[in-house]
Amino acid sequence: MSTPQKVSVVLSNTNDWDEWIEVVKVHALAGEVWEYVDPSKDQVPTLEEPKLPRPEDVKPGATSYGQLSTEEKDDYKMLRQDYKLDLDRYTRKKNALSSLCCHIQSTVSRSCLFYTYGATTARQMLIELKKRLQPTDQLRELELSRKYGKLKKSPKNQDITEWLYTWEKVYHECHKINLPDVQQGRAVRDFLSAVSSITPEFAAIWSAETRKAHKEARTLPNLFEVVEEYRDYRRQFAVN
Numbered sequence: 001m002s003t004p005q006k007v008s009v010v011l012s013n014t015n016d017w018d019e020w021i022e023v024v025k026v027h028a029l030a031g032e033v034w035e036y037v038d039p040s041k042d043q044v045p046t047l048e049e050p051k052l053p054r055p056e057d058v059k060p061g062a063t064s065y066g067q068l069s070t071e072e073k074d075d076y077k078m079l080r081q082d083y084k085l086d087l088d089r090y091t092r093k094k095n096a097l098s099s100l101c102c103h104i105q106s107t108v109s110r111s112c113l114f115y116t117y118g119a120t121t122a123r124q125m126l127i128e129l130k131k132r133l134q135p136t137d138q139l140r141e142l143e144l145s146r147k148y149g150k151l152k153k154s155p156k157n158q159d160i161t162e163w164l165y166t167w168e169k170v171y172h173e174c175h176k177i178n179l180p181d182v183q184q185g186r187a188v189r190d191f192l193s194a195v196s197s198i199t200p201e202f203a204a205i206w207s208a209e210t211r212k213a214h215k216e217a218r219t220l221p222n223l224f225e226v227v228e229e230y231r232d233y234r235r236q237f238a239v240n
Contacts, residue, residue, distance in 0.1 A: 012109040014135040015143065018173065020107065021134075024126070027103050031096025039126040047093055050086035053079035097122055104129075137177070144174050148181050152190045154197040160234070164227055167191060171223045185210065187223040195230065202233050 028034035055062035196203035
């Protein structure tokens with residue numbers, strides 16, 4: 001078996017932003033630092049190094065360990081143990097933020113890299129990139145409508161496997177922004193219409209099923225379910 005190749009999403013223009021920022025988010029979540037860099041928030045917490053506890057934290061006015069009572073010494077030891085845990089957590093997150101900076105710059109195209117120049121933190125980089133490369137709601141809607149319109153055509157002379165993955169991806173993106181094109185079962189009807197030219201039997205069966213579900217007030221199958229059924233149909237009948 002061949003080893004799957006690692007695919008990186010490179011931020012080159014507005015079309016890449018949504019996928020790219022999702023990958024960055026997963027990278028940051030893995031390091032438990034997304035809350036410190038989220039560019040969609042106006043205010044985020046600052047990662048602060050924990051302070052080394054002092055004897056005065058358990059006994060006001062105490063300047064040395066020897067001035068503490070036995071009970072106070074136990075409390076002080078507990079504070080020191082908590083400090084070590086907090087310091088370890090801080091160090092890991094600090095390293096994760098540094099790693100995120102490297103990840104960001106290594107996945108931005110050369111033509112867009114200069115947007116990160118002068119930024120000293122991952123959050124500053126993300127904010128600058130977001131200003132220039134995040135598509136507006138109107139642009140995102142227009143682009144998705146264009147992609148969806150292209151998918152509605154017959155998939156003749158296309159790699160069907162890739163075409164099906166594209167259907168799922170574009171549908172997911174359209175559904176996320178509540179694009180009217182895919183609401184109220186339109187996506188399923190459009191998909192069945194598109195495949196009817198190459199597998200009319202499948203399209204006929206599922207068109208009848210969706211009409212029946214509608215008449216009986218049952219939940220209509222969603223696009224993902226129908227696409228998966230189509231994959232099974234192709235495997236079962238070895239459709240090219």
